[in-house]
Amino acid sequence: MSDRIRIRVLDAVRAGRGEATKKSIENATGLACATVCKTVDSLLADRTIFARREAPSGRGRPALPLALNLDSALFAGLDLGGESWRILFTDLGFNRLYYRKIATPPYTGKEAFFRHLFAFIRSSLAESRLDAAKLRLIGLAVSANADPDTGVVVSAGNMGIRWGANLPVRAEVEREFGVPACVITTQAAAAWAEYKFGTAAGTGDLVTVGLGVGIGAAIIAQHQLIVSRPDRPAGYIGHLYIPGNRELCVCGYRGCLEAFAGARSLAAIARRRHENDPAYPLWQNAAAIDLAAAAGDRRAIALLNRAAACDAVGIAGLIQMYQPDALIFSGGQSREEGYLYNAVLRRLKRLVPEDRRRGMKIAITTLGDAQSALGVIRLAYEKFF
Numbered sequence: 001m002s003d004r005i006r007i008r009v010l011d012a013v014r015a016g017r018g019e020a021t022k023k024s025i026e027n028a029t030g031l032a033c034a035t036v037c038k039t040v041d042s043l044l045a046d047r048t049i050f051a052r053r054e055a056p057s058g059r060g061r062p063a064l065p066l067a068l069n070l071d072s073a074l075f076a077g078l079d080l081g082g083e084s085w086r087i088l089f090t091d092l093g094f095n096r097l098y099y100r101k102i103a104t105p106p107y108t109g110k111e112a113f114f115r116h117l118f119a120f121i122r123s124s125l126a127e128s129r130l131d132a133a134k135l136r137l138i139g140l141a142v143s144a145n146a147d148p149d150t151g152v153v154v155s156a157g158n159m160g161i162r163w164g165a166n167l168p169v170r171a172e173v174e175r176e177f178g179v180p181a182c183v184i185t186t187q188a189a190a191a192w193a194e195y196k197f198g199t200a201a202g203t204g205d206l207v208t209v210g211l212g213v214g215i216g217a218a219i220i221a222q223h224q225l226i227v228s229r230p231d232r233p234a235g236y237i238g239h240l241y242i243p244g245n246r247e248l249c250v251c252g253y254r255g256c257l258e259a260f261a262g263a264r265s266l267a268a269i270a271r272r273r274h275e276n277d278p279a280y281p282l283w284q285n286a287a288a289i290d291l292a293a294a295a296g297d298r299r300a301i302a303l304l305n306r307a308a309a310c311d312a313v314g315i316a317g318l319i320q321m322y323q324p325d326a327l328i329f330s331g332g333q334s335r336e337e338g339y340l341y342n343a344v345l346r347r348l349k350r351l352v353p354e355d356r357r358r359g360m361k362i363a364i365t366t367l368g369d370a371q372s373a374l375g376v377i378r379l380a381y382e383k384f385f
Helices: 004-017 022-029 034-047 111-130 169-179 186-195 257-261 263-273 286-294 299-320 340-353 366-385
Strands: 050-052 066-068 074-080 082-092 096-103 135-142 145-147 150-157 181-186 205-210 215-221 326-330 362-364
Touching: 004 022, 004 050, 004 066, 004 340, 022 034, 022 286, 034 050, 034 366, 050 096, 066 150, 074 111, 074 186, 074 366, 082 111, 082 366, 096 366, 111 169, 111 181, 111 340, 135 186, 135 366, 150 169, 169 181, 181 366, 186 205, 186 215, 186 326, 205 286, 205 299, 205 340, 215 257, 215 299, 257 299, 263 299, 286 299, 299 340
Parallel strands: 074 135, 135 181, 205 326, 326 362
Antiparallel strands: 050 066, 074 082, 082 096, 145 150, 205 215
8 A cells, every 4th residue: 555645634634524435535635445455454453543323314325424533643842952952742733732931952962862862752751641662653853954865964053063973863863763764854844744634734735944053944846945054055045145244153154144033142142232331131031122122122123124124024925935925934033913923024025026926825833832833743652643
């Protein structure tokens, strides 16, 4: 049986919300009746789905409603970022069972990295009280240069992991936990989460932008996720060169968009410029700067207007190249009432021709902090389940 057919049938059963039948699955998927019957019978046999028994309501053989056996599998998704690590456990229907966030541990070498990672997964399993024996796969979304084919993290500047570290994340996680694992960039996972579960679900041309410690993006073009690789980065707008910007980036170069507009960079620039200011607490982090700007502080406004101009240049380029039907923001600097977020939107309105903006949905993700963890679970599910 093709794994792709299995996934399509399971998705149709999930969409049926306990009322799916072989006929409705056939209609939803376009698969032949014989293929649907064979796949459903296989899923019933391994107890991935079950048939609900109902009292007869008329003549003839009743069509038994099919439903997912939600407890038959446990999925784990991790989002490893420069400021925090997140973990999400879901059931077979991608329902959230447990979520946890911790501060990103300091990077002091490979051994310590994997010790922290394994402890995070194991302690989360224990705290969740979920049945670890049902764990079927682990997806890891990493804010890094990650090779999705080998599962190796080459570097992760915002975690202090320099180029050439080459952490064999997939191999080590599979060895430690005995289940298949996949590794992909945080933004790619975020885009797939939006495509499958967000307010723009099913949109064939979609761009996601993360405004946080780093500035990242990911692209879905004609329903296909464009996957970034270390030697072929896609969506890395945070490392676009911005003329007039001499700030040093974590990547080692000067002038990167992220080196000015990233959350840590903004706070560092503000502290450096105003270190003798009696109102110093305003500059302790990007969130404080945003609140100060919203309250009318001219210094904060000037700083964030410059950051918004940098962000908008990168985002406008993506819109011009891919002409998405939806642009979805996420990250700590994407807030409906936030000064920076709204300044970015104003800049985009000026930079992007009206015909390119017409009909394009612009919104902040409704999936919350678990966005990338959910997306990488879905990607691992499609690859392994």
